[in-house]
Amino acid sequence: NAGVTQTPKFRVLKTGQSxxxxxxxxxxxxxxxxxxxxxxxxxxxxxxxxxxxxxxxGEVPDGYNVSRLKKQNFLLGLESAAPSQxxxxxxxxxxRVRAGGFNExxxxxxxxxxxx
Amino acid sequence: xxxxxxxxxxxxxxxGENATMNCSYKTSINNLQWYRQNSGRGLVHLILxxxxxxxxxxxxxxxxxxxxxxxxxxxxxxxxxxxTASYFCATDASVDYGQNxxxxxxxxxxxxP
Numbered sequence: 001n002a003g004v005t006q007t008p009k010f011r012v013l014k015t016g017q018s019x020x021x022x023x024x025x026x027x028x029x030x031x032x033x034x035x036x037x038x039x040x041x042x043x044x045x046x047x048x049x050x051x052x053x054x055x056x057x058g059e060v061p062d063g064y065n066v067s068r069l070k071k072q073n074f075l076l077g078l079e080s081a082a083p084s085q086x087x088x089x090x091x092x093x094x095x096r097v098r099a100g101g102f103n104e105x106x107x108x109x110x111x112x113x114x115x116x
Numbered sequence: 117x118x119x120x121x122x123x124x125x126x127x128x129x130x131x132g133e134n135a136t137m138n139c140s141y142k143t144s145i146n147n148l149q150w151y152r153q154n155s156g157r158g159l160v161h162l163i164l165x166x167x168x169x170x171x172x173x174x175x176x177x178x179x180x181x182x183x184x185x186x187x188x189x190x191x192x193x194x195x196x197x198x199x200t201a202s203y204f205c206a207t208d209a210s211v212d213y214g215q216n217x218x219x220x221x222x223x224x225x226x227x228x229p
Contacts, residue, residue, distance in 0.1 A: 004158075033217075035219075041221055042219040042220050042222050043159070043204070045216060045217075045218075056214065058213050059211070061213075090159070092159075101145070101147040101166070101167075101208050102146070102147065104149065104161040104164060105151075105159070105161065105206075105217070106161070107158030107159045107160070108158055109157060109158050110158055
């Protein structure tokens with residue numbers, strides 16, 4: 001049981017390049033999330049998904065796209081990377097929201113992205 | 117502004133002492149969760165407290181929730197060097213992008229040996 005995995009762990013891009021970050025979970029969770037974390041700050045939600053084939057924008061979606069073609073995978077794409085996208089990216093997953101509110105989120109180890 | 121905000125931003129204590137971190141939030145909640153993040157790692161869930169609960173324990177962790185004051189506290193007793201990490205509270209909130217789960221900026225805890 002691997003939990004939540006992210007690839008790659010590190011990446012350096014030049015401005016204007018594109019890349020895709022892959023998140024995979026083996027817990028059969030309905031919900032998946034992409035966050036970015038900048039130095040000294042909490043997590044900011046980029047996009048999220050409440051099920052296969054559905055995605056929604058979070059707090060900071062500009063410059064990113066996502067896809068959830070399979071329940072276990074959630075992809076984050078940067079079409080034209082900018083230095084402002086230098087950050088650590090975390091993927092998380094959880095069971096769907098129930099009557100008691102949001103459930104515990106399980107996090108991946110993160111991807112450290114630098115855009116030059 | 118953040119739904120949840122931790123206080124203090126940074127805390128430094130000696131091993132064996134207790135550490136208390138506070139979280140304030142703005143709107144009504146269903147539950148409040150605390151997470152720990154070791155340097156360079158992903159967040160790990162510590163404890164969830166529901167809006168109808170006032171106190172919850174897990175090992176050396178004690179969480180309280182006061183919905184009238186819209187605040188929560190995390191107490192770590194008999195701290196160890198391994199407790200050095202950032203601690204975040206998170207709550208559900210109705211924000212511009214829908215009903216979602218929002219993290220505060222965190223408290224950086226340093227436990228000195």
